[in-house]
Amino acid sequence: MSKTAKNSINDCVIKLATVNGTGSASANALLTKTILRLGIPVTGKNFFPSNIQGLPTWYEIRISKDGYDARSGQVDIMVAMNAQTYAQDRDEVSPGGYLLYDSTWPRDNVLSRNDITLLGIPLARMCNEVFAGARECVLMKNMAYVGALAALLDIDMKAIEEVVQERFGKKEELIASNLRAIRLGHDFAVENFQCPLPVRTRPMDKAADLMMIDGNTAAALGCVYAGAAFAAWYPITPSTSLMDAFAKFCGKYRTDPDTGKNRFCIVQAEDELAAIGMALGASWNGVRAFSATSGPGISLMSELLGFAYYAEVPVVLFDVQRVGPSTGLPTRTQQGDLLACAYASHGDTRHVLLFPANPTECFYLAVKAFDLAERLQTPVIVVSDLDIGMNDWTCPKLAWHEDYRPDRGKILSVEELEDLETFYRYHDKDGDGICYRTYPGVHPKGAYFARGSGHNEYGAYTEDPAEYQKLLDRLRQKWETAAGLVPEPIIKRKRGATSGVIALGSSDCAVTEMLDKLDEPMDYMRIRGFPFDARVEKFIDSHERVFVVEQNRDAQLKSLLTLELNVNKRKLISILHYDGFPITPDHVLDGINEVGDMPEEGSAA
Amino acid sequence: MSYITKPRLSYSGRKRNKLGLAMRDYEGGMSTLCAGCGHDSITAALIQAFFELNIPPERVVKLSGIGCSSKTPAYFLNASHGINAVHGRMPALATGANAANRDLYYIGVSGDGDSLSIGLGQFGHAIRRNLNMLYIIENNGVYGLTKGQFSASADKGSKAKTGEINAQPPIDPVLMALSLGGAFVARSFSGDKQQLVPLIKAGLMHQGFALLDVISPCVTFNDHDGSTKSYVYTREHFHETIHTDFVLAADEITVEYDEGEVVPVDLHDGSHILLRKVAPDYEPKDRGNAISYIQHHQEKGEIVTGLLYLDEQAGDLHTTSNTIDQPLNELSYDKLCPGADALEEIFEAYR
Numbered sequence: 001m002s003k004t005a006k007n008s009i010n011d012c013v014i015k016l017a018t019v020n021g022t023g024s025a026s027a028n029a030l031l032t033k034t035i036l037r038l039g040i041p042v043t044g045k046n047f048f049p050s051n052i053q054g055l056p057t058w059y060e061i062r063i064s065k066d067g068y069d070a071r072s073g074q075v076d077i078m079v080a081m082n083a084q085t086y087a088q089d090r091d092e093v094s095p096g097g098y099l100l101y102d103s104t105w106p107r108d109n110v111l112s113r114n115d116i117t118l119l120g121i122p123l124a125r126m127c128n129e130v131f132a133g134a135r136e137c138v139l140m141k142n143m144a145y146v147g148a149l150a151a152l153l154d155i156d157m158k159a160i161e162e163v164v165q166e167r168f169g170k171k172e173e174l175i176a177s178n179l180r181a182i183r184l185g186h187d188f189a190v191e192n193f194q195c196p197l198p199v200r201t202r203p204m205d206k207a208a209d210l211m212m213i214d215g216n217t218a219a220a221l222g223c224v225y226a227g228a229a230f231a232a233w234y235p236i237t238p239s240t241s242l243m244d245a246f247a248k249f250c251g252k253y254r255t256d257p258d259t260g261k262n263r264f265c266i267v268q269a270e271d272e273l274a275a276i277g278m279a280l281g282a283s284w285n286g287v288r289a290f291s292a293t294s295g296p297g298i299s300l301m302s303e304l305l306g307f308a309y310y311a312e313v314p315v316v317l318f319d320v321q322r323v324g325p326s327t328g329l330p331t332r333t334q335q336g337d338l339l340a341c342a343y344a345s346h347g348d349t350r351h352v353l354l355f356p357a358n359p360t361e362c363f364y365l366a367v368k369a370f371d372l373a374e375r376l377q378t379p380v381i382v383v384s385d386l387d388i389g390m391n392d393w394t395c396p397k398l399a400w401h402e403d404y405r406p407d408r409g410k411i412l413s414v415e416e417l418e419d420l421e422t423f424y425r426y427h428d429k430d431g432d433g434i435c436y437r438t439y440p441g442v443h444p445k446g447a448y449f450a451r452g453s454g455h456n457e458y459g460a461y462t463e464d465p466a467e468y469q470k471l472l473d474r475l476r477q478k479w480e481t482a483a484g485l486v487p488e489p490i491i492k493r494k495r496g497a498t499s500g501v502i503a504l505g506s507s508d509c510a511v512t513e514m515l516d517k518l519d520e521p522m523d524y525m526r527i528r529g530f531p532f533d534a535r536v537e538k539f540i541d542s543h544e545r546v547f548v549v550e551q552n553r554d555a556q557l558k559s560l561l562t563l564e565l566n567v568n569k570r571k572l573i574s575i576l577h578y579d580g581f582p583i584t585p586d587h588v589l590d591g592i593n594e595v596g597d598m599p600e601e602g603s604a605a
Numbered sequence: 606m607s608y609i610t611k612p613r614l615s616y617s618g619r620k621r622n623k624l625g626l627a628m629r630d631y632e633g634g635m636s637t638l639c640a641g642c643g644h645d646s647i648t649a650a651l652i653q654a655f656f657e658l659n660i661p662p663e664r665v666v667k668l669s670g671i672g673c674s675s676k677t678p679a680y681f682l683n684a685s686h687g688i689n690a691v692h693g694r695m696p697a698l699a700t701g702a703n704a705a706n707r708d709l710y711y712i713g714v715s716g717d718g719d720s721l722s723i724g725l726g727q728f729g730h731a732i733r734r735n736l737n738m739l740y741i742i743e744n745n746g747v748y749g750l751t752k753g754q755f756s757a758s759a760d761k762g763s764k765a766k767t768g769e770i771n772a773q774p775p776i777d778p779v780l781m782a783l784s785l786g787g788a789f790v791a792r793s794f795s796g797d798k799q800q801l802v803p804l805i806k807a808g809l810m811h812q813g814f815a816l817l818d819v820i821s822p823c824v825t826f827n828d829h830d831g832s833t834k835s836y837v838y839t840r841e842h843f844h845e846t847i848h849t850d851f852v853l854a855a856d857e858i859t860v861e862y863d864e865g866e867v868v869p870v871d872l873h874d875g876s877h878i879l880l881r882k883v884a885p886d887y888e889p890k891d892r893g894n895a896i897s898y899i900q901h902h903q904e905k906g907e908i909v910t911g912l913l914y915l916d917e918q919a920g921d922l923h924t925t926s927n928t929i930d931q932p933l934n935e936l937s938y939d940k941l942c943p944g945a946d947a948l949e950e951i952f953e954a955y956r
């Protein structure tokens with residue numbers, strides 16, 4: 001059980017327990033959006049089942065004046081709308097917290113906690129009295145709890161009204177009924193409870209330049225801005241919304257005004273084998289192309305990813321990680337694909353990985369991924385996860401430099417080919433391991449036959465051992481070039497720190513918050529790219545011990561570090577989290593404290 | 606596989622096409638297939654077809670999967686880009702490549718193993734999408750490159766070189782294409798260049814997915830007595846329904862024919878396909894009829910060949926995707942980036 005809910009302003013967690021498919025998502029979005037508009041940093045995390053209708057689902061809103069994004073692990077106000085999970089939801093409320101429930105039906109038998117405050121509102125009855133249809137009543141119940149929360153949290157009703165009006169635009173009737181439901185809840189709370197609660201909000205000015213966006217939407221925007229014009233995919237949670245967003249933005253910004261035709265092509269493939277194949281075909285033919293998937297898709301794409309590594313075909317792939325395999329927890333988050341992505345495929349294969357930690361980075365690293373893929377002529381996998389991809393984060397406004405131009409890498413133009421005596425596709429003219437490529441259709445001199453392992457530097461077929469080895473060595477050299485091009489790690493140092501902590505991706509927000517709470521000074525390095533930048537090894541070398549925080553059982557990041565770097569493995573202490581929910585700051589803190597209590601190695605115990 | 610050095614395929618003469626190119630300009634590297642392999646004859650037919658169509662080699666993209674058949678794109682059109690992908694996944698690469706540049710000619714060469722076993726899904730979906738390409742299956746009833754195992758196209762009762770009898774019914778790519786809505790469905794024989802070359806031309810110029818299933822005997826593993834994909838068996842059971850002639854846009858139709866005997870079909874670029882009935886009871890514009898005709902003759906052990914079904918009107922992947930006429934890979938960045946103002950607009954929508 002987490003800490004006691006306190007008297008606090010702009011620092012609390014509201015958890016909404018509802019039933020999947022009952023329209024609670026829009027009520028929850030309304031609430032979060034309003035809080036953001038009031039200048040208060042806020043995040044929303046979904047904990048949802050693999051189901052369309054009927055199973056329990058939760059939405060956790062964290063209001064944090066300090067701008068913390070992590071799952072805090074505490075629940076100050078639980079809105080228990082789902083009778084099925086009522087007992088569980090009641091038990092989850094932090095001592096001193098509040099439980100808001102629908103008192104239309106008696107629940108005395110289960111209201112057995114005296115360290116929390118119960119707030120019963122007859123939501124169903126109130127709505128049934130006012131609204132007609134069954135579906136409308138269900139939807140309006142959600143709006144009514146938003147109204148009640150507004151009163152309890154001291155949220156300005158005008159701000160809510162504004163968001164409702166924006167949302168429904170010209171649909172006057174809908175605006176009226178929604179506002180009426182909100183008002184019902186609000187007035188009931190004001191009349192029956194001591195409003196506002198000690199746990200409440202107060203307008204701030206910290207969110208004027210913040211937007212609320214999920215990582216998949218931001219990544220899709222990145223693809224649009226990078227100039228990607230082809231995408232192929234096969235539906236899979238939690239990556240589907242990335243492609244949905246890409247299609248939406250392309251529809252809006254990529255339709256040719258004169259003809260109404262598309263300046264893009266999206267193919268829903270028959271499976272992930274085909275999806276990655278299509279993206280490779282398009283990219284090989286000169287279009288920026290990508291695919292998005294999750295762990296199961298990575299497994300299926302592996303053979304072609306290896307092919308692309310050897311044939312040196314650029315492609316961008318988003319892996320929005322989830323728990324796998326098969327059924328069970330596909331709608332939960334994990335960092336379980338690190339090794340699978342790093343070494344996807346057979347033979348001597350390795351891939352460039354980028355690790356965004358939040359939607360902002362999903363946007364910028366998506367653009368970077370295309371530049372790197374084409375510069376390095378190899379697959380680049382952007383490794384995100386469900387927490388980043390599908391949850392609502394508040395992020396600084398995304399900015400765009402109009403002078404950005406895509407780095408298309410080494411491509412020979414018609415003129416260059418014309419001047420060239422002979423073109424050799426895999427000849428390393430510049431000595432950086434990266435060769436020149438050509439597009440089909442440009443010049444007969446540019447022709448080459450792309451193959452997997454069997455080609456020499458001239459692009460001709462070979463089974464010669466020496467030529468094969470030469471190819472592999474050059475690819476290795478290219479890999480070293482890549483280490484200098486991937487985004488550098490972000491290192492935050494504290495005076496006097498002898499220990500360090502390493503994390504990547506969505507663990508960042510938990511680690512950052514934990515460090516603020518930690519008494520001991522500790523340096524922090526967040527890794528953003530693979531191959532590892534030289535600074536990664538230096539960071540480990542320069543600390544007595546280094547905690548490696550990650551969200552999987554097998555310490556995959558730690559494995560990668562020890563496989564790829566010449567570091568002392570004993571220094572690396574794993575803090576692992578793998579229950580499917582996002583890691584919390586307390587989990588990291590507990591991990592550090594646990595080790596802190598342990599006797600030093602070699603000392604007598 | 607044999608390692609006997611063979612003379613490089615060479616084509617007589619100094620004849621040049623309308624681009625001023627010689628047949629040699631359409632050739633590729635030396636074949637490393639077994640002497641007598643049906644696949645080499647198809648390569649030769651391809652070279653002739655491209656030469657006669659006056660297609661600039663650099664405007665062609667060759668794609669293949671894995672197998673002896675899939676090696677052949679290295680043996681024609683040296684001046685074309687090619688991609689030798691992984692086993693059974695050529696259709697996916699072709700889809701992406703075609704999406705990126707709709708203006709090039711796409712030819713995929715596959716085998717019966719590559720297309721009807723490991724790649725059956727991709728093959729079917731490429732038909733469904735009506736991808737604009739010529740898709741050739743060099744069909745020998747076995748996995749040549751892995752040394753003669755039965756493939757999914759082996760007929761029931763067909764005998765392997767080891768003596769094993771195939772117990773399972775075949776997957777027929779032609780029937781499959783017909784039932785999946787294929788708009789150009791043809792079958793031919795590597796040993797019949799007269800039939801094959803015009804079919805290749807027609808398939809290349811057809812707007813959409815053109816399936817050309819070519820019986821192409823594997824001399825090393827499947828050319829013996831008891832095989833239903835041998836040279837002898839195929840010649841004996843060959844049943845041509847429709848003979849196809851191809852006439853370039855610039856040329857006049859000079860063939861003389863009686864009304865009703867030959868059906869001319871106009872292609873999008875102004876060229877024509879002339880369909881001459883060999884089997885009087887065959888109707889190439891009727892899908893249901895084609896299916897039952899083929900099945901009926903198959904039951905009698907006959908191999909029905911020719912341009913078995915043709916629909917010039919079905920829209921291809923670009924039609925259904927509503928993509929812009931200009932190739933996507935030619936769009937400049939300013940046509941793709943919405944710019945900083947749009948991002949401002951998006952920011953407003955996300956707060």
Ligand SMILES: Cc1ncc(C[n+]2csc(CCOP(=O)(O)OP(=O)(O)O)c2C)c(N)n1
Nearest residue numbers: 672673674692716717718719747748749750
């Ligand atoms: C994933 C994978 N599995 C198996 C193989 C081995 N393999 C190579 S070629 C081939 C069969 C090719 O048969 P077919 O397509 O009929 O071509 P043919 O050699 O008969 O022309 C197989 C199974 C492979 N290359 N890749």
Ligand code: SF4
Nearest residue numbers: 639642673749823824
């Ligand atoms: S298909 Fe048969 S004949 Fe042709 S190269 Fe392969 S093994 Fe030889």
Ligand SMILES: [Mg+2]
Nearest residue numbers: 716717745747
């Ligand atoms: Mg075969």
